Amino acid sequence: MSFTKRNTVLSPARPGHVAVQSKVEKQLAPGLRPSPLDGRPTTSTGTTSLDQLLAGHGGLPMGTCLLIEEQGTTDFSGVLLRYYAAEGLVQGHHVHLVGFPPEWKHQLPGLATPDPKSKSALSAAPLEEKMKIAWRYESLGNVSNPGFSARTESRSVATFCHSFDLSKRLATSSCKGSLQPTPSTGPPNLQHATPNPVSPFKAIIKHIKAKLETSPADIHRVVVPSLLSPTLYASRCTQPPEVLQFLHGLRALLRQYSAQLTVLITMPTSLFPRNTGLVRWMEILCDGVVELIPLLAHPGAAALSDKKDPKANEQPQGLLKIHALPVYHEKGGGGAETSAFRETLSFSLSASKGLIIKPYSLPPMEEEDHKEKSPAGTVKDDIDF
Template identity: 35%
Template sequence: MSFRKRSEVIGGNPMANARAPAGVSRPGVPARAPPVNGRGPPVSGRGPPVSGISASRGLITPVSSKAKEQEQFDALMKNPGVRPSLITSQPTISTGSSDLDKIMLHQGLPIGCSLLIEESGTTDFASVLLRAFASQGVIHNRLEKDQLHSHTIVIGLGAAWAKELPGLYKGSSKEQKKAKIQENESKVSVSNLSSAPSSNRAEKDMKIAWRYGLNNKKQEQENNTVYEHYNNQFDITQKLVPGPSGQDMTFVPLSNNYNHIILQLNQIIKTQLKTNSSKVIRLIVPNLLNPSIYNPAFSSPSFIIPFFHSLRALLREFSFNLSLIASLPLDLYPRFTSLTLILENLADSVIHLQPFNQQMSALIEKAYKNEPAKIQQGLVNIFKLPVLSDKGMMMVYEGEYAFKNGRKKFEIEEWGIPVEDDDSNNNNASHDGHDHGPQTTKNIDF
């Protein structure tokens, strides 16, 4: 058996197979160009060097797009309606409900993300959250006369929907009186200077503040002053006056072709960003697939899935400006159906409003019959949170939070089963059969 070298040409002259100097051709072997500056010969078939790649070391240099993203981020953080997320430091906007902002862990909804609010039953509590989301954007536009910081787009409904936006919460009558008194006391006048509190009174106030933890509340208020315009509290019994104008909101009608809706949205967003590149666009889709608004043909997977997927593509394209909130009735499209599961997968975050049944509602009303302000309407279940769930964290909370749509605002708090008082002891009698007189139900702990 014979062996040959890889450089040996079959049937060639053995003397010609000897290594020749660079640039000298051998029989059957093409000539090689001499090395330049210590580099090897150029490889045929490769194009010109790619921009952004170092030719000497082969390393990728920072691309100019990163610098543009940094500029967009810096400009966006100057928007009074934007603050960094407490977890990821992403630009985040408020949902219009401070309680909802807290349970989402980011202190709001990160820009470029979507929130799907599912609701069981025939109630419409989700519309309260959607209207607060829209009102928050309108309030941000009224902070400066010459600068618009937000724009809201509503899909499927007309201008009549905007007439029900809630107004700012001004506090209870007692709180309004206290605010007026503090405003008058803050003004410099002869009467205020003459009635200044003495040092003993100041020391007493400090002791009371330490005793009841009032200093902690003051520290929280000071911390919130950094983003004082980020979030507002709204009164659902009052309407926003004056109402939103054409610069604040745009209404996009439905179309049989979802591409027409997406093209119209794309045009509106680009038009708004021409005036202010750091403007926040709030996209609202109320009562998704509700038969009173949507044609039954829209619930076909060939329409709704590409439509929602296109909305997700818009969020990724305008990741520094666009956020979306949509509501979905679960009685018409339950969670175990494939359509709802696909929508949940496409959404960045999902919460579920689950009203109490009649038995639980009766129990809560009986337990809080003397305190009607504590009566809750249902549970808030969290199935998915923005960014965190996409990274693999199992952020699922069921039966841990409850909501109540009070006379003035929508609140979310930790859920605890109420304890029903035993009313069997009529006449205030104890177990030994003796009457010990009237008993108080108030808390007397100091």
């Protein structure tokens, strides 16, 4: 019977071999972070509450397209589009603008000034005073919070989602990226009535592909406002072969440059209802479809807006329906099992907080604390029969 030491190494390592204990993570570009679900890189839409709905990824996954439909004559989808473009410019991304002229850059919201009073007591307190068990959960981050925890934000160099103020305009000094206009999609000039043989949508796809090839290490965002609107697009663009081939081209670019490109599209459903075959095919070609349904303003809305009541801005201004979300992988997923599809969601817009999406709930019944003054000579007490 032989005796050997149990702590001895039977097969010694080769000379010059060093064991690697931790994997070196690839450094992501500014404005990107890995998804908590499958690790794919994601970017922010500029709206924190919208990032939370995108199938649990905490942002818009790279290589995906999001279609935002809106009923009525309001422009809530345009606000989301401006947040998306402003976030890209602040992060240093290339933003490709379709339809609008380059002067649209002056309509983007500016960065909000941080309020020191809004900081939580947890971030202000020293680390020694916190619970010892909290260190295990601080690195996870809170999805329901506008940002991750204070300790995670202090470690990260860049901010994933910035806060914007609609009452301000985006300063040139805050823009690290570039706004690149695409070929025009509007109707031809009356002086040059000869139709262009090249489709404007094909010219846009060719322009975006050339930019992606020349800058392989940069992040690109495509902004398509009010798709098929007659004020921005020629009548030729509304034909099904034109618009469907355009979406097919965008989908091909998203799959080819899945680590560089994201697309956000808005479309008015008042002009193109969802029950038409064209809109159904457009929804199929997009990875995510969200619909905004504005609510009619009640008579007391004007009175509430005049008062300095913080709850006035929290009143729901519309409903939000989720028809499709970016999937986890090609086999399925996409948040179909989450509660976002089952519950009714609402949204409200304010200048300082932006567009906030939350579950819709009816306001509580207000009790009549004060009774109406009865005229003189009448009995004030109630009479029960």
